[in-house]
Amino acid sequence: MPSLSLHQLHVRYGRREVIHDLNAPRIEAGKVTALLGPNGSGKSTLLKAVAGLASADGRIEFDGHALRRQNGPSRQVAYLPQTLPPAVRLRVLESVLVARQATATGLGQSGREQDVLALLERLGIAHLALCFLDQLSGGQRQLVGIAQALVREPAILLLDEPLSALDLNHQFHVMELLRQETRRRGMVTVVVLHDINVALRHTDHVLVLQAGRLVADGVPAAVVTPAILAEVYGVQGRVEACSHGQAMVMVDGLVAAPV
């Protein structure tokens, strides 16, 4: 399986560096990787750098080759920002078709529509296909954003807090769908999350950022420890097995004021 690798990455806004000499040598295809870290630690900035939307020094490689950017973001990458752009006056189906048309080759209009409808069905939003984007709820809009990213069939899928507006049912469903699609397509999927229990339950690999530095990289159960919770988040936390044997974080208190 190919992998995404980041070498000696530095990202600056003006003269202020916010990602410092970051090395993540193996973000594997076919696995969902969670990008964790406190507010302001650089998660969005790192995704933007990989998406080609923030300039970075260092090397970003996919499958051993530099991620190519000709006049902007690479077509191998689909990126869902944390804040969705203002809704344009398009119907849901049209908006996802536009995203599909940007990348699809060799399919007629009806083939594309069938693909898009099948994806909307899988995300549980087929009933919204003919609604206008600006008439959707926040969570519905977020699900359409996920559809627009997935329909491009990228090699690298970057999602910045894709669950932030979703209820518990949709959170679980979307994470399972991402896992299935990531495995089936052999995609690199990186998801920014704040809920560590979602990362423990639904992801295969975890990267933890603290103040622009990568402080942990590995399988969720090995990375999420009381020591990391204290050091990175300033909380006193336990990692317990729930009745199904699934690891879960319980927060008992703070060990430090928020940074």
Ligand SMILES: Nc1ncnc2c1ncn2[C@@H]1O[C@H](COP(=O)(O)OP(=O)(O)OP(=O)(O)O)[C@@H](O)[C@H]1O
């Ligand atoms: N466009 C920008 N110009 C200048 N500084 C920025 C810009 N965007 C982000 N920053 C700064 O870069 C740092 C990292 O921000 P970033 O948005 O990457 O963090 P984050 O980990 O995604 O945070 P959050 O969890 O709060 O979304 C912060 O200190 C922030 O103030």
